[in-house]
Structure formats: C-alpha cells, structure tokens
Amino acid sequence: MFGIGGGELFFILIVILMLFGSDKIPEIARTLGKGMAQLKNATNEIKHEIQKGAEESGLDMKSLTGGISEEIASAKESMNQAINPVELQNPVEEIKEEFENLSGPIKRQM
Structure with a gap:
C-alpha cells in the first residue's frame, strides 16, 4: 500500500x-471517507460524460480500446518471444526435472 510497511x-x-x-x-476518518466518496463519484460522472459524448458523436469506445489492447498483447508476445526463446525453456524444464529426480530420494529419507 503506497510503499508503506x-x-x-x-x-x-x-x-x-x-x-x-x-x-x-x-x-477525521468520517470526513476523509466522505471526501473519497465524492472524488469517486466525480470521476465516475466524468467517465460517464465522456462515454456519452463519444456515443453521441458515433464513436465506439470499446472498439477503440479493443484495438489498442490487441496491439499491446501482440507487442508483449513478440517481446516474450525475443527475450525467452523456446529453445531456452526446454533445457530449464529438463534440468528442473532432473533435480527433482535426484533430490526425491534424499527428501524421502529425511
């Protein structure tokens, strides 16, 4: 929460x-709660007005944000493929399985 321990x-x-x-x-807590509720209501009203204005002007907000979301997902996938190629994933899994096989009998003895 905000970097506070x-x-x-x-x-x-x-x-x-x-x-x-x-x-x-x-x-003080009651006053802060009321202030937060007013802030939340104000932001919801602003969002509603923006959506209403976009609908009146013929813009479909879902299609606009959907295209952006698809592009972001595509960019993430290409970055993951560039950073973690498939060739590296298989040896890591093989080493993990070998380690589990080696340490299995040791764990059971304890």
Whole structure:
C-alpha cells in the first residue's frame, strides 16, 4: 500500500493519535471517507460524460480500446518471444526435472 510497511503505518497512526486525540479520529476518518466518496463519484460522472459524448458523436469506445489492447498483447508476445526463446525453456524444464529426480530420494529419507 503506497510503499508503506506495517511498522511505518503503525508509527503514523500513533503520531495521529497523539496529535488529534482519540475523540477527533473518528470525525477525521468520517470526513476523509466522505471526501473519497465524492472524488469517486466525480470521476465516475466524468467517465460517464465522456462515454456519452463519444456515443453521441458515433464513436465506439470499446472498439477503440479493443484495438489498442490487441496491439499491446501482440507487442508483449513478440517481446516474450525475443527475450525467452523456446529453445531456452526446454533445457530449464529438463534440468528442473532432473533435480527433482535426484533430490526425491534424499527428501524421502529425511
């Protein structure tokens, strides 16, 4: 969550508790929740207006984004083939199987 670890989050909560006191924290959380809900509603309204305007002008948003998604998927596939050719995958799998076969009897003895 935003690059904040558990210890850091705990420290931030302790500082907030010391600054505002236990009676103000629920009010602050409620205000932040309402603000986040208003922000979410505003972004949803903007998205809806953009889609509505596109439909009125005759643009199909799904076909526009679908073409882009297909191009991105095609580019990812070609990059994966260039970086990890099929010839390298088979030896790795063979080595993995050989290692499992060798370590299997050792694991069973323990």
